[in-house]
Amino acid sequence: MNTPTLNQPEEPYWFKCADCNVSLHIYANNFDEAKIKAIKCHWTTYITDDGDWLWKCPDCSDKIKNVITEKIKTHQTIDVTEKNKIFDRLSSLLSYKPGWSNGEGIAFTKETVDLAKNLCNLAINHGMINLSISAGISGEILISSYLENNITIELFAESDNTITYAFAKDDKYIEYDDKTSIDIIKQKLNIINLMYNNV
Ligand SMILES: [Zn+2]
Secondary structure: OOOOHHHOOOEEEEEEEOOOOOEEEEEEOOHHHHHHHHHHOOOEEEEOOOOOEEEEOHHHHHHHHHHHHHHHOOOEEEOOOOHHHHHHHHHHHHHOOOOOEOOEOOOOOHHHHHHHHHHHHHHHHOOOOOEEEEEOOOOOEEEEEEEHHHEEEEEEEOOOOOEEEEEEEOOEEEEEEEEEOHHHHHHHHHHHHHHHHOO
8 A cells, every 4th residue: 555645745846827927835755745835825937938937926917917908809709609609709700891890800720720729629529519710900800718716818819820728716817828829729728628627
């Protein structure tokens, strides 16, 4: 029989804000548990292209909310009542003419629509089935996914075909990453699936 982990002493883990150098000191049984505790303390996490984790303190993370709020101010939400209609609705964005939103709104490109479909597939494959779409006047498409525990994942297929990612819990943004890649999104969704979707 293995020794129960209950009796193992917790070890200290340090998290340092990448923006302001404030540190967070957490005791946990292992690094994965320490990361979850840091996130619960409203620390933001980023995964770099090298696979390293970077962190931001709550104060520096709060700036994210303003960025996102500004970003989606002009979005029109597309009501998708049936999940299997999401892809049809994404395709339908190709028929939007310039000026589709009260004279504003540029046309959507096939590349952006395809990227949005790709992101939808990724979200669905990671157990995120409660999705909604909104269309931005700058030609970007937002896919929002609503998880248990009041978590929202926002994936933007940008008009320049880059990806923006945001993670919110209890209406508070705790992670934001722009110009990120499909591979990084996969890593993030894997972690989210493990940490939140199956509990
Ligand atoms: Zn900070």
